Amino acid sequence: xxxxxxxxxxxxxxxxxxxxxxxxxxxxxxxxxxxxxxxxxxxxxxxxxxxxxxxxxxxxxxxxxxxxxxxxxxxxxxxxxxxxxxxxxxxxxxxxxxxxxxxxxxxxxxxxxxxxxxxxxxxxxxxxxxxxxxxxxxxxxxxxxxxxxxxxxxxx
Numbered sequence: 131x132x133x134x135x136x137x138x139x140x141x142x143x144x145x146x147x148x149x150x151x152x153x154x155x156x157x158x159x160x161x162x163x164x165x166x167x168x169x170x171x172x173x174x175x176x177x178x179x180x181x182x183x184x185x186x187x188x189x190x191x192x193x194x195x196x197x198x199x200x201x202x203x204x205x206x207x208x209x210x211x212x213x214x215x216x217x218x219x220x221x222x223x224x225x226x227x228x229x230x231x232x233x234x235x236x237x238x239x240x241x242x243x244x245x246x247x248x249x250x251x252x253x254x255x256x257x258x259x260x261x262x263x264x265x266x267x268x269x270x271x272x273x274x275x276x277x278x279x280x281x282x283x284x285x286x
Contacts, residue, residue, distance in 0.1 A: 138207075138214035142239030146205030146221045149232030153198035160191030197224050201233045208240045215244050 164187050171180065201224050207217030218240030225233030 136211035138209050138211045138217070139240040139243035140209065142218065142221075142236045142241075142243060143205045143208040145236030145239060146208060146217075146233050147202050147236075149225070149230050149236055150198045150200075150202035150205060152232060153194055153201065153228060153230050157191045157193075157195030157198060160187055160194065164188050164191065194228060197228050198230070200224055201228075201230060205233075205236060208236075214240055218244060 164184055167184060201221055204217040204221040204224065207213040208221070218237045221233050221240065222237035224230070225237055
């Protein structure tokens with residue numbers, strides 16, 4: 131991590147990486163299964179339906195492996211606050227596309243952490259005596275804002 135870089139969601143990142151590794155192992159297992167079938171039957175001979183089955187398993191294994199590598203990458207992105215949102219949404223979408231429940235849980239942790247770290251933008255607001263005040267609020271109308279007088283007026 132770069133010095134001075136703010137941390138994102140450690141928990142969500144670790145869960146997404148674990149989910150990606152688990153699905154990468156599943157994709158690798160599908161490839162091993164295909165290689166085992168090829169070694170025992172052979173690709174050139176046999177029923178065309180068997181060849182289609184082998185090709186579909188190769189496709190599924192390739193799809194799961196590629197998406198799991200993307201989930202791992204998204205999990206690594208979630209470590210940094212600057213890319214927390216991107217990593218969380220990508221992990222959520224890919225988790226839904228592959229039914230990777232572990233990645234979905236990690237993405238939810240990342241999204242929760244993103245909501246906790248919302249930056250409050252201070253703004254200048256005129257007050258009665260002609261001065262301006264620096265107002266910082268959380269955006270909720272029922273809460274009191276914190277006000278700091280920054281120019282003119284009486285000292286409070």
